[in-house]
Amino acid sequence: MRVLASAPAKIILFGEHSVVYGKPAIAAAIDLRTYVWAEFNDRGAIKIEAKDIRVPGLTVSFSEDEIYFESDYGKAAEVLSYVRQAIELVREEADANGKGITVSITSQIPVGAGLGSSAAVAVATIGAVSKLLGLELTNEEIGKLGHRVELLVQGASSGIDPTVSAIGGFIHYEKGNFEHLPFMELPIVVGYTGSSGSTKELVAMVRRTYEEMPEVIEPVLIAMGKIVEKAREVITSDLDDEIRFVQLGRLMNINxxxxxxxxxxxxxxxxxxxxxxxxxxxxxxxxxAGGGGCMYALAPENQSEVATAITIAGGTPMITRISREGLRIEEVLP
Ligand code: MEV
Incomplete structure (x- = not known):
């Protein structure tokens, strides 16, 4: 039996970092996806193959045996650890610890770009492997397992990335709970800096500053939470799009x-x-998470001018759409 699953990338519209401290955030799935094939092998081992994983500056293909000897592929090695943890977690859930499983990954999502590539890889792997092992999990349960994978690999995580990747659409997220927001076409342009940031390191850096001076950082996090609540009010209001875009844009700039x-x-x-x-x-x-990765702009009238300006400033623009669909089982072959 072979199973193919796919899961989308995401953008955080408002509230990254403060969401790690229990404040709310708003995120949306976008139409770049990671695809994972899963099948049994008779070696009793976990085998991972990745093709065309996009790491800034290069495209890598690797199999598990190679990766240990290629230290340059640091980011690809990080992908590998999300996949390995995801498979181990699902095997444990299914009481199938000794089962040999091979997964093969292809991804359209640049690694380390802040677009949730690790979460999408973890969610698609959990989706494919759980189906292979006969576990009937809902997308919400798969998102929660994805959160456990992030906690194991990354140390700290709010769980927003795997939740939006598993569920899809436009969500408001707070302390592990999510709510779908009314769907809204957002005329956005994502700009990729071409360099990657480590979510693990950036979350740890913010934590250190918070611990050094909580009286300074706490009000910043509270303000970020208020921006999210205001944005939710705007998104769910029945004001004209023109007015809603102007208010959301202002909130983006403050955030x-x-x-x-x-x-x-x-x-x-x-x-x-x-x-x-x-x-x-x-x-x-x-x-x-920042530290490189991506920014996004709201440009209702002039997406292509904004995309050109991002290119001239040395970035790579991507005009993208919000994806209503989260994790998908694409194919099950006997
Ligand atoms: C990363 O996409 C978002 C962060 O808030 C981390 C997290 O929520 O786990 C930086």
Whole structure:
């Protein structure tokens, strides 16, 4: 039997980092996907193959045996650890610890770009392997297992990335609970800096600052939570799109300023954010953990001008759509 599952990337619209401290956040799945095939092998071992994993600057293909000897493939090795943990967790859940499983991954999502590539890989792997082992899990349960994988590999995680990847659409997330928001077409442009940030390191860096000066950082996190609640109010209101976009754009700009204050922006991220605003975007901010990775801009009137401005500033623009669908079982072959 062979199973193919796929799971989407995400963007965090508002509330990254503060969500790790129990504040709310809003995220959406986007139409870039990771595909995972799973099948049994008779070696009793876990075998992982990855093709065309996009790491900034290069595209790598690897199999598990090679990766241990290729230290340059640091980011690919990180992908490997999410996949391995995901398989081990599902084998444990299914009481199938000795079963040999081979997974083969292809992904359209750049690694370390803040677009949730690790979560998508974990969710698609859990989806494919659980189906292979006959476990009937809901997408919500798969999102929760994805959160456990992130906690094991990353140390700290709010669980928002695997939840939105498993569930899809537009969600409001707080302390492990999610709620779908009314679907809204958002005319956005994502700008990729071309360099990657480590979510694990960035979350740990914010934690250190928080522990050193909680009286300074706590109000920043509270303000971020308030931005999210205001954004939710705007999204669920029946105001015209034009007014809603202007208000959301303003909130994005404030949220970006606060993320910069936490130290997770970079020169390049800020350059792309300002280039987008100068080209007419109503709002622009980091999306995801920062430290490189991506920003996004809201540009209802002028997506292509904003995309050009991002290119001129040295980034790679991606005009993307929100994906209503989360984890999908694509094929089950006997
Ligand atoms: C990463 O996409 C979002 C962070 O808030 C981490 C997390 O929520 O687990 C930085």
């Amino acid at each position: 970006h300023g606060l993320l910069d204050a936490l130290g997770v922006s970079t020169k390049k991220l800020s350059e792309l954010v300002y280039a987008a605003r100068v080209a007419g975007a109503i709002g622009a901010k980091i999306t995801g």
